[in-house]
Amino acid sequence: MKKLANVGLGLLMTASMMAAAQAEEVKIGMITTLSGGGSHLGVDVRDGFMLAIEQAGRDDIEVLIQDDGNRPDLARSLANEFMQRDEVDILTGIIFSNLAMAVVPAAVRQGTFYLSPNAGPSDLAGRMCHENYFNVAYQNDNLHGAMGAYMREQGFEKPIILAPNYPAGTDALAGFKHLYEGEVADEIYTQMGQTDYAAEIAQIRSSDADSLFFFLPGGMGISFMKQWQNSGVDLPVFGAAFSFDEIIIKAVGSAAIGAMNTSLWAYDLDNEANHAFVEAFRGTYGRTPTLYAAQGYDTANLILSALEKAHPDDQDTFREALREADFDSVRGEFRFGPNQHPIQDIYVREVVEGDDGEPTNRLVGIAIEDIQDVYHTQCEM
């Protein structure tokens, strides 16, 4: 028994010595959705993130990647594993808001940094904000609100709005209405995962709306757009980039052409960092990046910029370095608001037929400048 205890003690000592030897190394744990519905989002966040890490060429950064399968319980246990066994300094990667809510609050309370490359639920921007939580992508309302503002400005008077009946769906319509500020013709809630929209399209047809705004992420949007095209309803279509990323519009085909969508980034955005990013991404992965790839890339570059100044063990300095956001964002100007969520321009893109005959997004202009989420007033940091 005593012998066993000695062996145990010896192992412990070795382990702590090893930990000391590696103190300068930075460990980043990435939990993202690589299988199941919505996996192309996670794949692009990962690829964008890793592209930036490889470009930096630093061998003292270790990125551990795990697939959460779009399951909150799995994401949570992966986070615990990363924090307790691997002792990561920074967590990142989560795509979906419900998974973020399951992981982020506990993680940041335990002193780990979390940088969100996609999900931006309102609670984390408002009453549950935390000094160790940074959102590098957007607050969930941003793109919808920006489209509301844009449609108002374009003179649409009676949009009909549609989203699935779940928290992000109701938030999307609320965000839209907040900045649209006018009367909507009607609002329609569909079921989560619904694939047939004949009933809703008939309802839109019989309404007196002058335009359509919808939020249907993933496969739902593909189904909707294809059925919309064949329905003979002739209203201009607006949405957020989540239904019009480069991968989705290829699956929708010609039905997507003409749709306008808001995004925090576009691949034809004219700035130097973006040219370099799009070219490198195409070269490495052989496809055009989506906004998720851009968000992953920016997240990694933000981390790299802060690592230049401090190691995450020096929490206060590292946090200050993150807040400065001293990196070349692919979306142009980038800064954080007081709740550590971005204050940024949101762009409008139109889906057009590309040179290869396939639909692609083309930058049209700015929908709204320096948008900031409304929840920052509830954040006490």
Place this chain on the structure above:
Amino acid sequence: MTLFIEQLINGLQLGTMLFLMASGLTLIFGVMGLINLAHGSFYMVGAYATALVSAATGSFLIGLAAGIAAAAAVGALVELIVIRRLYHRPHLDQVLATFALILIFSEGTRWLFGSSPLWLNAPAALSGSIALPGGSRYPIYRLVIIAVGIMVAVGMYWLISRTRLGMRIRAGESDREMIGALGVNIARLYTLVFAMGAALAGLAGAMVGALQSVQVGMGEPVLILAFVVIVIGGIGSIKGALYGAILVGVVDTLGRVFLPLFFRQFMTSSEAAGVGSALAAMLIYILMALILAFKPKGLFAAND
């Protein structure tokens, strides 16, 4: 009123599509006593094969034929390799084994074709819409789906009641051991029925794939509805599957549209939309519970 008629047609279209799924499912259960959770995978196989072959040949019809053939072939193969060993096992084993098949098919498809949805569109001749009486318009392709569904229903009726194969299927439903003793090759009959059910699922997947998105896991939501249909219609009954499918299609569609409108009379429009759509999501399950309360074996129970 035009809205109501249009929604009724929508309900009919959803119903005929569900019938294609449910008829195969109920046939397999009726003849072989097998609960097949992997039926949604044949739906997916049909859609994928159609998308791939259509893209390669440029013809939706060739794609459709390939989709049906692929689903039937995969169905026959699955029956020979896996399902055959399950007939004498309890239902729990069948559920577990066919659930494993779902996982294998889903991950296999993802491994082969990736997780991004594939592109499949209806042929140009069928895209667009035609005028309905009353000034509204309706997509041609959806009318074609209804027509195909009716043709399949008539064909199934003819097959079951007028042909020798149908006679054997009916005999198989009544007494498995006896038709074996009478010299009918049961093993071959089972493979045939299973492949037929799979082909119908493949047809549904291919037709609907052009309307929705062709992606991994597309079959499972439909499978759940198809199970509701066969439980309502009476397990094992083709006639029950037809009536059940149309009932579920119409109730689901009308509920989705008119419940929010109904609640709007005494709520604000955004509350009504939320409450109405939440209740609409439950409507077919409420319907199922009600029907089972009065007719525990479903509307047209087989072997009664």
